[in-house]
Amino acid sequence: MSRDAVLDHIFWHCLSGAHRQHTEGTDTARRYTTGFSPILAFADAARPDFAALAPWVTPGEHFYCDSWTDAAPPGWRIDAESTMFRMLWDGAASAADPAPDAVPLRAEHARQALQLAMLCKPGPFGIRTIELGEYYGYFDGARLMAMAGERLRAPGLCEISGVCTHPDYQGRGLAKQLIAKLLHLHARRGDRSFLHVMRDNPAHQLYLNLGFKDYLESTVRVVVAE
Incomplete structure (x- = not known):
């Protein structure tokens, strides 16, 4: 995979790769373990598998999520939205x-x-x-x-x-x-x-x-x- 392709989807490549030991989740969705940066990442950012994270999240936890624009799935709500460079x-x-x-x-x-x-x-x-x-x-x-x-x-x-x-x-x-x-x-x-x-x-x-x-x-x- 080219470096540009990795950079396009860097959150997933990091959480499922170099930082995997600091994360929890599955082959489709991962989160940093509590205490690290509160970030979620998905193998398919356009169709994030929030359901897969159920065993690793607690009600009330806040997370940052990149490159996803659809409506919130059941069991989740969107608290803030912006764009970043x-x-x-x-x-x-x-x-x-x-x-x-x-x-x-x-x-x-x-x-x-x-x-x-x-x-x-x-x-x-x-x-x-x-x-x-x-x-x-x-x-x-x-x-x-x-x-x-x-x-x-x-x-x-x-x-x-x-x-x-x-x-x-x-x-x-x-x-x-x-x-x-x-x-x-x-x-x-x-x-x-x-x-x-x-x-x-x-x-x-x-x-x-x-x-x-x-x-x-x-x-x-x-x-x-x-």
């Missing part, structure tokens, strides 16, 4: 690590990372999300000022995700430095970097300025198990 890196990464002073985020930083994500709302995030890849941050004492890391992956592809800066520390270019660090890391590994950003997020223009290009725009929904 999948953006693909189209620039040249730095030859040297542009942020050698960034701190790798480990298990002991999970609570701080979740608190920052809850404040800045970069997208679906859980207490264990930083276990999905390499995450880095900048601290002011014990306070996490900014972070960015990796989430979805497939052979030759790796997503930059969880990018956020505490409002008290914005304007210092911290997130930009962390993104550049991840681009450098991906280039060394031979991975193509990509990311997701909501249509109405001003960061979309920032990512274009950095060297990302729009690859596709897809529907994204927040769905709730009833």
